[in-house]
Amino acid sequence: MINGDISKIKSNRLISSYIKKELNGKFINDAIQITYNKLDKDLEKIYKIFEKLNIQPVAENNANVEIMRINDEKEKFVTFSKKAKQIRNNNCDVEDFESFIGVVSKTLIGRQLYPLQLLSAYHLAFSQNACNFSVPGTGKTSVIYGAYAYLNSLSKESRKYVNKIVVIGPLSSFAPWENEYKECFNKKINSKRLTGIDLKEKKFFLETDTDIELILISYQGIINCKESMIKYLKRNRVMVILDEAHKIKNTDNGIIANTVLSLAFYANSRAVLTGTPLPNGYEDLYNLFKFIWPEKEVLGFHSYQLKDMTKQKLDNRIEKLIDNISPYYMRIKKTDLENMPEPIEIEPVMVKMDTIQRHIYDSLESKTVEEYLKNGKSSVLKRLRSAKLIRLMQVASNPGLLIKPIREEFIEYNSEYDFDITSMGLVNEITNYANNNIPNKFIETENIVRDIIKKSQKVIIWCTFVDNIKGLSKYLKDVGIENKVLYGGIPVNNGADEIEGSRENIISDFHKVDSEFSVIIANPHAVGESISLHKVCHNAIYFERSFNATHFLQSRDRIHRYGLNKNDEIKYYYLITEGSIDEIIHKKLWEKKQRMEEIIEKYPIPLFDNANDDFGDEEIRMLVKKYVERTSKY
Template sequence: MFTIDYDPNSDRIAIRGISATQLLKSRSGTALSVILGFRPQGNDLLIGPAENRPGSKIADTVKTLSEAGIDTELSDTAKRVLKEHITYLRSFRSSSVAGRELFQNPPVSVSLPPSFHRELRKFQILPVRHLIEVANAANFSVPGSGKTTMVLAAYSILKDIGEISKIFVVCPRSAFVPWTEEYQECFGATPNALQIAGQPLDRAQQMANAERFELFLCTYQMLANERDAVAQILRKYPCLLVLDESHHIKRGEGGAWFDAVNEIAPLARRRIILTGTPAPNRLEDLLPQFEVLWPGLNPARKAMDLYGKDDRIEDFRESLRPYYARVRKDELELPKRNVIRIPVRLGDVQQRIYNILCNRILPHTLRKIEERNLVRDLRKALVIRLLQAASNPTLLGEYSNEFRVPPFSAAGVDLDQLIQNYSDYETPQKLLVAVNIATQLAEERQKSIIWTSFVHNAELLYKTVKDSGIEAVLVTGSTTKDEGSEQNRDALLHQFKTDKSTKVLVATIPAIAESVSLHKECHDAIYVDRTFNCGLYMQTLDRIHRVGLPPDANVRYHLLLGVNTLDETVNTRLQHKMDVMYRVLNDDIDILDLDVPDDLSEGDWDSDDIAAVLEHLRQHISQ
């Protein structure tokens, strides 16, 4: 007889008994050592990692030994943990039933405790009930629908009934202020909030006093650094864990952020994932997100299996439907959005640079790429150089920090000189058009935001706008987030939103793509350039089209497209990705609703994107 025990302090499972190490030589030995990770500790003890999933590991250990005909008994701790695991399995089944029933018979009301002051909108009622009745739930509502309010409403109910006592939010740094402000709006009081930031010693002291705080705010990157300390908080207090902008972990196993979340998620009493579009490029993007939502039971895997059998997206959606709620854009009753596509012909010198790049340099690069199966770094450089040439050729001569692409080595003196001296010949037409639009809007007393992917472009645009006599602010990835600085990111955004004389915000897309609302002050966005990263682009679109807009607001997107350049290919590919995305979510909304940011340097360019680039080059070269 062998005893199975669990030590929560070390998060390890023990098998005790006379000559326990001999189990590794039995027919269960391979499963114990290779699959479950048990190692001998003396002759009478085996130790294995629980990996924050002790109930599942104990169940697997009991099953492995039982199938080998080996008798076992459980310690009191192991019995309790196994019982919790069985409860978890039942919770999954009951959540599936509850989720389906909710959508078959949508609720018309939800009872909120007196502590919650904000009145829910009609379209928020079902998602809030879903967050309550489905133990671990996803909310894929479009940006601007009030996902934070929905979560806080559910939190107020769960806290009122004593199921949880704290809320732990993992999110981009830009979401810290919105979460704090939304809490104040919902509860009428400033939260006891801990922003897990600063120096390591300060963070350790703060988290050691976790009992003082109710709301915890932590970035994905910081979680990767502080996973052990966060795990202690989740073990000690019944917490609601919220993954805001959960697409950040779509890379899955091996990604530092996913690995950190995956380790601590099972420790939370309840889990919620939030994102406007969970599958930006492929259905598989859903798998890591649902794995942390339902560890070990991932309902997205079953959905993927069904989809793989017959390629029917309807089967995929139907299988996953009980576990997520989504408010569509058309339910928000927002004013219509206007997309203005503005063709911009390149200047003579810029056109010459673009032509040379396509006709003389890139075919050689393409051959190398095809030989090496479109090696990632080469294809990234290829796309970025084309976009740089179509936007502002001086970018070709600089290191691109945002994309981590080195300066272009021109194979030819004429091209080299054209790039080096381009600013002496002309100003990029797209930059001139962008500034002209912003200037005209400022004269009409309208604020606007100019978006670009390149820091150098942003700096040049900002200077040009300022030189024209228009007050502006500049926010890029290098803008400090230090609250002690007067020119920090949040202060600059506050200036743009509150200072009537500040008419233009110039920004790089990743700098403020997420969790920032500009819709009350700004109704015009100007896009100088875009990449194939549909998530980053679509996230920015919803900064100015959200709940709270006046019904007569004229929301406009000015898309600058270089004529006969890669801009046109990017535009087509982005529209296609949106079509695929909204088939999954059964939405009838158009291109303007995706909400999936990512690291610019990774690009999110799939093989179809690269094929489209090659086709653009072939057509351009044949002209």
Template structure:
């Protein structure tokens, strides 16, 4: 067989035919088709249904990095087996042009981020136009971010929460609208960001550009929503959609996006799951957009895999050309991978810190300790034994013990899925429920009316109230929110509540009442109110009664009262209530303290990454759990 193969000596020519990569085979074609080179290395790139004996047609979606890989595979085989392989000039030119285009685009992004002299003339023109359109002027750093997003057309803004990302995006809208290229902004984000977008639009433009919004929640049924997008949207300049609604409205949204639209994905980390259904809808919608901006203050809270969908939203057809990161490479990157990933994505995102915008630093955190009662300590020891093999469940149960032990008597529903954001995990918690307790623990639970941590929190809030200071209290459990409200109101302290079940209109009314001084204390949770709500003009004290080890929740909740717009000498104070147990084996133990320390460590990693102009990679849930229960004996 080998002598026959050398005698026939086929030749191959790689070319482009109607934009599709093809390879013409002259001579004995089966020596290619039957070769190990083809079967092991080349076959995965081939469209076998449209190929013939003498012609290999490659898959339509292949981009130039795949062209280079195919050339490398065939070239090596041709050298080893002694046949002729040629690459047509058209293919070489295509690869060269694409590399040049990507390099140029990358170089533009870097030039703007480094504020090189070659971009100053265009930046000054941009600034003059935006300033002429916006009543509230952008800060210098915000203007550079806005200029970056406008120039790149498809870009991400990873500026920290509270740094004014919305205003920078509205700067892009203002110039595109002035240039008659865009009529509207379509913003897709969480429901609780809608109010912020409306407020920011009014503040940025005032009477110079009247707001005419379409809010998808104003329409009750699906048919009305579809009609609104198709027939009531022509004169709207701000259309607000939430991630949950887009799946049933894809065709209507896509039709709008084709028509002079700036598409914005706010809090884009909401669609980070690689196989998530929301991500698929977002990817489909983004394909038709000419101008796309993705916003998040926490781009990769867990791993580099969190940017996979974000990059596909921005560069759907070009992902493999621009980046080419495999899912494996993002999920488990080597040190070299991390360097390559950051090098490639660095030109396509901008990032601003609050320090760069001269937001005054918050005060050092104040930790307020509470000491568990004897009954609470006994229940703590029992829970350690019962949940020794299920640490995630143990965290939930300990959080319940600290605030209302009677919650221990209820089953944790949906296998813990309701706690996925709090625990910063995906999926179910296995073997979670041990609610069938002995008479001893039932008696202990019944003996506790209000926990020591609950009373400590109340005393702290009451003291702040007596000083005349409005307060926001951050909780996890809805039960805690309403128990705190009831107790505060019994002390003649006006308390407003916002949680997941609060209607949108009621949320806004409660927020307005808090801003107007009609409510003294606002009680809420981070997965409801931790996005795009500004309270910094009226409130400077936040009490963390319950908190999770989700860094996103911590950062965004902090930034409700610490954000751009604070006067130079304004203080911001965070209080963290931490409960302590006397563990019979290890002395004092505090779950709250461990979680708090872990969050501070993650925050430091993020800030260090920003300073070094790279994306941070934080610890995993398993690492967090190991840290939280380190050196704690369970028997």
């Protein structure tokens, strides 16, 4: 209750409206009654109003005690934040840091953390709650286990003590978390995957005491068992990890984000892991730090202000934002790693189209360019972005991929594909090609693969289209090259039952010295993140690519990661169909790659802006330009 001369407050319509709407306040005669939600935050807002109106408040005894407690907590958090920032800047208490290293070294008997990993783990152990924005391939999982090892070694009476981990992440991250634990601690972890089981079983497990140390659950999977997870967190001393945490960036009341954020209050320790904290803008930071410190406003800005900063690239508030969050996150870049080998970029293999493929491609390209020039981008750009450029990408690799949209268009009368081929002659040409021809890219891929496996080496082949993964796999098997495939349709083990041919089994078999296959064909969209192949595979072939730079960089990191030797040769091979959209994709991806890597190295929190967009106006203009250049020669 606020009593006294409140005339200044009542006369200010904006502030009086704010008190009513934001603070649930009621004006009763010469007093203001406020039903508070969170006392410390509401008091802070009230005092800001007093300061703005130059009002000197006098607190009564009971209120004064509460205000003193709140101010004391604020001072403690300021002191804590200063120390966390000192640790981040490698200005540690030497004795305490050495003690931490001693505990971690004795516990992580299978893994020796490098200096920056130790510093990051120490920062998390001290803070209990922190973000790790290190780039892919720098060992974020090992950092978490380092911090966990220390917190788990503390007395059970310590408020920092934890003895269980919950990882919320993509399905592809489950096996790496289990495998990394075994490599770090030299023992298998007792884990449970809460996927592939019915809701009743999931809830029963969470509401029953078990000796399970690690729980793995997906972002989608957490939605329908939130209350059961909260009960689990209340009963146990749990470190909650958000892996690939950019998936909760939605600040517009997204169900996944809201569900995950509601768990934060009940975790003993919280960690956020993502190498791309700002895929869209500064607003993407909002939920990440809200999860880390749900009762603190560490950002210092509202989400709408962060969105405004994204639009205003030179906004002077950005520097303040970065400074505000600096105590609460760590980040390791690739250039911070010692003894990382420089990857070898093999000169792209220019693949010539055969006569039939050339005619099919030219026919579709001319129609696409003609429609664009005739109608202008306003009416056809959306369609070009979805169907037409994808068709050109498919034909550049394998015209047989058009059989499916032809069937949809002509047999099932489904216009979803917007295939728009009016020439039955061209349809017959595509059909005959699919039945009788082997794409030249298949043959060139075979040649590269044979050279690699002759040296007793392994290789991963990246494809954009699933039907090309299947077709290339069959072709290689037909010519005697055993291989396995990884894409969205390949199942993930749920932990209860071992699924034959699962992603985990394929990756595990690939790592074996006596593996029956040395080739994996994969889709970067499905498995471009969370898997590590660098210990056994140093070659990657890009059969085809899209304009998406994020998928490209993530796929490269599967074989170029911390743990390599300085003398290891990491090789990237590229197949580019001559005189096709492949050339534009290669050029644009390389430009985006260089720009993104420059941003990663230059800025403390990299904002990629549109560097990873699939395609837009510029790409279409390049397509038109290339088409004109090529056809003008005829």
